[in-house]
Amino acid sequence: MAHTIVIFGASGDLTSRKLIPALFLLFKKDRLPEGSRIVGVSRSHFEHEEWRDALRTTTEKFAGKSFDAETWNRFSENVFYQAGDIKESSDFKKLGEFLSSIETEAHTGRVYYLSTMPQLYEEAIKQLGAAGLAEDSEGFRRVIIEKPFGTDLKTAQNLNRSIHTVFREDQIYRIDHYLGKETVQNIFALRFANSIFEPIWNRNYVDNIQITVAEEVVIGRRAGYYDTSGILRDMFQNHILQLMMITAMEPPARYDSALVRDEKVKVLHSVRRMSGSDFAMNTVRGQYKGYLQEEGVPQHSQTETFAALKLYCDNWRWKGVPFYLRSGKGMSCRTTQIVIQFKNVPHILFGEKTRSPLGNRLVIQVQPAEGIQLHFETKVPDSEMKTRTSTLDFSFRQAPGGTSMPDAYQRLLLDSMTGDASLFARSDEVELAWGIIDPIIEAWKSPAAPDLFPYEPGLWGPSEAGEWMRRQKREWFDVC
Numbered sequence: 419m420a421h422t423i424v425i426f427g428a429s430g431d432l433t434s435r436k437l438i439p440a441l442f443l444l445f446k447k448d449r450l451p452e453g454s455r456i457v458g459v460s461r462s463h464f465e466h467e468e469w470r471d472a473l474r475t476t477t478e479k480f481a482g483k484s485f486d487a488e489t490w491n492r493f494s495e496n497v498f499y500q501a502g503d504i505k506e507s508s509d510f511k512k513l514g515e516f517l518s519s520i521e522t523e524a525h526t527g528r529v530y531y532l533s534t535m536p537q538l539y540e541e542a543i544k545q546l547g548a549a550g551l552a553e554d555s556e557g558f559r560r561v562i563i564e565k566p567f568g569t570d571l572k573t574a575q576n577l578n579r580s581i582h583t584v585f586r587e588d589q590i591y592r593i594d595h596y597l598g599k600e601t602v603q604n605i606f607a608l609r610f611a612n613s614i615f616e617p618i619w620n621r622n623y624v625d626n627i628q629i630t631v632a633e634e635v636v637i638g639r640r641a642g643y644y645d646t647s648g649i650l651r652d653m654f655q656n657h658i659l660q661l662m663m664i665t666a667m668e669p670p671a672r673y674d675s676a677l678v679r680d681e682k683v684k685v686l687h688s689v690r691r692m693s694g695s696d697f698a699m700n701t702v703r704g705q706y707k708g709y710l711q712e713e714g715v716p717q718h719s720q721t722e723t724f725a726a727l728k729l730y731c732d733n734w735r736w737k738g739v740p741f742y743l744r745s746g747k748g749m750s751c752r753t754t755q756i757v758i759q760f761k762n763v764p765h766i767l768f769g770e771k772t773r774s775p776l777g778n779r780l781v782i783q784v785q786p787a788e789g790i791q792l793h794f795e796t797k798v799p800d801s802e803m804k805t806r807t808s809t810l811d812f813s814f815r816q817a818p819g820g821t822s823m824p825d826a827y828q829r830l831l832l833d834s835m836t837g838d839a840s841l842f843a844r845s846d847e848v849e850l851a852w853g854i855i856d857p858i859i860e861a862w863k864s865p866a867a868p869d870l871f872p873y874e875p876g877l878w879g880p881s882e883a884g885e886w887m888r889r890q891k892r893e894w895f896d897v898c
């Protein structure tokens with residue numbers, strides 16, 4: 419079937435930085451379905467040729483060495499532009515006419531990509547419905563929705579409700595770009611294509627799990643969005659809980675979108691909700707020094723740019739194992755990693771060294787050093803019986819034939835065209851995730867909120883986060 423991808427918000431940054439380069443590279447790899455077309459929609463006026471020229475410049479920049487003029491010329495023949503305002507129903511009528519004029523096949527599938535301001539999602543969906551553009555008798559109609567999906571549980575429920583009046587759940591693809599990362603998908607392979615890890619992947623052998631998403635960057639010019647969002651909405655409700663779900667889930671019976679998502683959702687059901695003094699005991703929040711001086715940040719803003727949470731999954735596999743989730747801006751380096759810290763041996767034979775906090779752990783490096791390391795104790799040669807921590811190191815970039823790490827959007831765009839929703843968030847998943855995060859946001863606004871600790875940019879967040887761990891007789895794995 420031929421495909422048309424309609425991008426609303428065509429003049430935005432995401433379109434030029436991510437979406438078009440991803441579609442171009444898919445085309446270059448011969449992965450885009452035959453006869454795929456791309457139609458950009460936004461308020462500005464462009465001729466098709468003008469838009470293609472602008473995209474050529476940005477694609478050359480963002481696709482880097484993979485860009486070549488010959489492929490671009492063939493690709494861009496199928497790139498079109500249609501001016502339109504999401505608030506104008508007459509523009510949707512014109513869009514429908516334009517799409518019909520270029521879709522000459524009997525059946526064409528369409529993916530509508532909402533890359534607009536989130537405040538426009540509902541309106542865009544309503545207009546698509548009213549103009550008959552969601553009607554799928556002549557080819558599938560799907561909609562991709564960017565994050566943020568709501569700003570709390572209530573707004574997410576309202577958005578789900580209003581999208582469901584136009585699209586069925588199986589037509590809705592809620593993007594979380596972390597799921598498009600190769601290293602995140604590799605967690606499925608690591609856990610479910612090997613039998614060596616799964617038997618010890620549980621409360622009997624695991625002491626704790628740490629999921630860190632650290633960013634060196636600060637908020638820059640994003641104060642307008644960031645100050646109303648804060649790190650819990652920006653990173654935890656979506657990306658970090660996704661990483662936690664995939665780390666903690668049970669194996670699905672088949673790799674199938676319904677079954678995979680059923681298992682992920684069960685993890686969220688099992689997360690113990692915090693109440694009362696839990697918020698002070700199980701959360702740490704911080705704000706980097708200099709945040710209040712960023713352009714557009716209100717003088718006394720209490721928005722957190724760092725958070726650490728301790729969550730528990732009350733189920734048979736994980737009962738009693740803390741999941742430490744941590745993220746911050748202005749940290750010492752950019753790294754996303756999942757650390758599975760195994761329990762100490764039950765009986766120490768070889769001196770205190772065996773207690774090394776570094777040994778006995780599996781580290782999944784999501785980015786930027788994509789790989790996996792297993793740290794374990796070995797004997798120091800030519801010593802009596804001293805041990806030291808050694809590492810088995812797998813690197814994606816150095817693996818034979820596995821050097822290319824495509825951007826997350828390539829995989830997600832392709833899956834939306836082929837109709838595989840496994841790597842997209844389902845309505846219940848998004849709502850349950852808000853149900854975990856909302857009470858923490860509320861508690862942090864209350865008079866009994868834990869302190870907001872200032873921290874120097876370039877460190878691992880506030881020192882209190884380290885002390886908090888040490889009080890629990892644990893250490894963060896702080897390695898760049």
Ligand code: BG6
Nearest residue numbers: 565595596633652653657754785
């Ligand atoms: C986005 C957040 O969703 O993810 C940003 O809004 C954050 O604040 C970004 O910087 C991180 O994504 P990545 O892929 O660079 O880790």
